[in-house]
Amino acid sequence: MKINSSINLNITSNQSNFSFMQNVSNVFEYNPNQAIKMQRDPNQASYFYGDMPTFLVAHDAQKSLIKLDNKDYISYFKTTLHYVVDEETYKNLTSKLNSSTLNYLLFKEGNLDLNTQVIDEKQIFKIMIDDMIIEQTQNILGVTSRHEYSMYSFGNDARLNYSYANKFSPDAGNYKADNYSNQNPLIPNSYYLNSYANSNLIDTKFGKAELFLDLADNNDKLGVGTFSSNSQLFRFDSDGNGFVDKNDDYFDKLKIRAYDKDGNEIIKKLSEVVDSIDLKDFIDSKSNALNKWKEEVSSYGWDEKTYEEQLNIISSYNPYSIFKPEVRYESLSQNDLNELSKLADEDGWIDVANLQGIDLAYAKKGIDGNYKLNELNYLGISNNQANSYANEQYAKFNALYEDYMAEINALNEFFNSYKQVANDEIMAEFGAFIENPEFKSTIMLQIEREFTSATGLKFSLENLQKVKDSFEQDRANTANMLKDTDVLTAIRINKNGTFTLKFNSGREINVNELYKDSGKAFDIELNLNAKFMSEIELNQNLDLVVSLAKVKDEITGNMQTKPLKELGVEIIKKLSNNKFILQTNDNRSIIIDQLYTKLNDKEKDQNSNKNQIDDKEKFYPKPLKIWA
Structure with missing residues (x-):
């Protein structure tokens, strides 16, 4: 019997025969009318006639052993579909993956050609790498429709790359826990986005171009990085200053796609055509936002009370609140201080119930020794006592630290182990990914955002370890340098001009100055x-x-x-x-x-060499293709 890498195996669980359906010539020779004598290997869930399996019970994410041409193949079953791999592929790769991951790779609709049941190590590895790139790309872009599974998969809420600690642990359960609130950077309310934000063409000095994210440096060969609209750029302002530039994560992975006058595609790094992008250019005025809102809700049939309540919500919304406080807050003026004093009792205390609608912040020294604004939270349910506040902060950070290290260790251990057994063909094509894996699971991206939110530091392994070491050296002081997690209950205006802040945890701190939200964002x-x-x-x-x-x-x-x-x-x-x-x-x-x-030197940008361009470098609209 001969076997090719592309055969169809037709298996049913309610009959005692096994038939091959030939889809390429001269693959095998077998007479389906021949009488079959069944014999079962007691150690496997398989039946054999000589070297040929005759009856296999369907399994869900379980493997069975079959023999073809006296070689052992591992067979995976899911409802009416099944695939076989040779023992080397099983030993080198599939045995290193948990059952959910393997099930996804083999049975996710579109992953494999349904006419190809015998698959090799390279095919599986390529699918795995591609999917890691796809998930990371779409997570960064905020795309949520990636995991729409077919009938052959194992659940609509499952995520292949949610956790690498789970993915590369064959015995692990399907890890879906979500302990991190900062899943994606915010985008302003849609009513406050203007037509430029909703366009999918970015303005450059060369002309209009389409944006895309290229994590793999292959010009987005998988076709998943294209921006649906310019508003997705808000997700790339990792330092929160209102500009997307060289200081932000993934800026060097952003590219543009445009066309020359002859219709030829042009691909450049975004940094080659702009120095920065001002995100404030995408935010519409409040009057325009309200007009759009009123037009949309005009047919809702709300009563007057409901209408006024909803109008107040959309009117009080600040689209600039997604940027960090250092570009939004101002010092309290003398008039502000006078108005604040009117709210104080005879001892100088102001109950926060009287501060609703007034957003305040104070300067706090961070782990890196720099001062950052901490916005005061008047609403919340944290009731921890002062002596446990430090322990609560430590416990949260330590869980974050351990989760991230579990992810990166699982990733590195898998690729280090796989490198020892990968064949030359795989190393030639995927060596860069294997030698230096830079993939990030969903949970890693969430942890990085949570880390930056809590510490004010740009995420890096060095900064992660720095905070860990700081906690080990001085838990109470480090806890106080992180973003406040307790709730402000009162402020006292002291006679010397300073302020005492009182929190529901029992903490009291003195600060020299308070800052107020301007409702805007500055350059x-x-x-x-x-x-x-x-x-x-x-x-x-x-x-x-x-x-x-x-x-x-x-x-x-x-x-x-x-x-x-x-x-x-x-x-x-x-x-x-x-x-x-x-x-x-x-x-x-x-x-x-x-x-x-x-923050941004617009005059320098306008006079840069990027402004001196030839006609041949200009971008033109995508040419229309007329098909005969």
């Missing part, structure tokens, strides 16, 4: 570190080119933001009321509340 960022530097550090370390101050224009009287270099600042002094004095080279003294940092 500048609060330099909170400046508030805590000495005068010597300020004058030695501050970059006068990118450091800015808000000053009143002497002619118009309007407030303007100008670089310290442009103002001619030579010396910076600190005042006792948290303000600064800027002494200039023309002997002026300028008193300011805050120092800022420039």
Whole structure:
């Protein structure tokens, strides 16, 4: 008997014969009318006639052994479909995968050609790698329709790459637990997205182009990275400053697809055509958002009360709240302080019930020694006592740490083990993935977002370990440097101008200054570190080119933001009321509340070499193809 890599095996569980259906010539020779004498291997769930299996009971994610041409093959069954692999493939690869993963690879509709039942190691490995890339790409893009399973799969809510610790553990159960709230970066409410955000073409200096994510550096060969709309760019602002640029995760994996005047496809890295993308360009005005909302709900038939309630919700929504507080918050003005004082009792305490609708924050020192704004939470159910707050923070972080390390260890252990047995053909095609696996499961991406939210640090293994070590050295201090998880209950305005914050955990902390949400996002960022530097550090370390101050224009009287270099600042002094004095080279003294940092140099971008282009480099609309 001869066997080819493409045969059809037709198996039924209610008859005692096994027949081959030939779909290529000269694959095997067998007379289906020949009388078959059944004999069963007592150690396997298989029946044999000589070397030929005669009856196999269908199994769900279980394997059976069959012999073809005196060689052992492992057979996998799922309802009416089944596949066989040779022993080497089983030993090298399929035995290293849990049953859910293997079941998905073999029986997910579209993974394999239904006419091909004998599959080799390379086919399975390619499917596995492709699916890891697909899941990571679509998770980053926020696509949720990836896992629509066929009748041959094992559940609509199962995720192949949710957890690598599960994927590469043959005996593991199907891990679906979701302990992380930051599953995807937010995109503003759809009513607040303008037509540019809803378009799938990005504006560049060369013309309009289509965006796509290319994790595998193969120009998205799998066809899963294309943006459905520009609004998906909000998911790439990993530092939350309102710009997508070189400082963000995956910026170097973003590409554009466009066409020249002759209709030839052009693919470039996004960084080759723009220096940054201002996400504020995608946000619509409140008036436009409300008009769109009113038009849509006009036919809903709401009563007046319901309409007013829903209108208040959409009216009070702040589309800029997805950006980090350092680009949204401002120092409290004297008028703000006066209004706040009116809410205080005779001892200076303000109940948070009187603060609803007022968003406040304070500067907190982080693990890396830099100060960041912590937004105060007035709503919540955390009731932990102060002495257990540190333990609660530690327990949450430690679980996050252990989950992530379990993921990365499982990933690396699998590929290190597989590298020892992979054949030359597989290494030639997939060696880069095997030698340096950079895949990230769904849970890894969720953990990374949770880590950044909790610590304010960009995720890296080094930063993950830094926080772990900090907890081991000083649990209470480290817990207080993470994002607050307890709830503010009251604020006291102290006679010396400072504030005492009281939390439902029992914690009380004193801060020098409070900040309020502006309801907007700026192209500048609060330099909170400046508030805590000495005068010597300020004058030695501050970059006068990118450091800015808000000053009143002497002619118009309007407030303007100008670089310290442009103002001619030579010396910076600190005042006792948290303000600064800027002494200039023309002997002026300028008193300011805050120092800022420039986020984006638009003038430099406009004058860059990217603006000098030839006609042959311009992008044109995708040509229409007319079929005869």
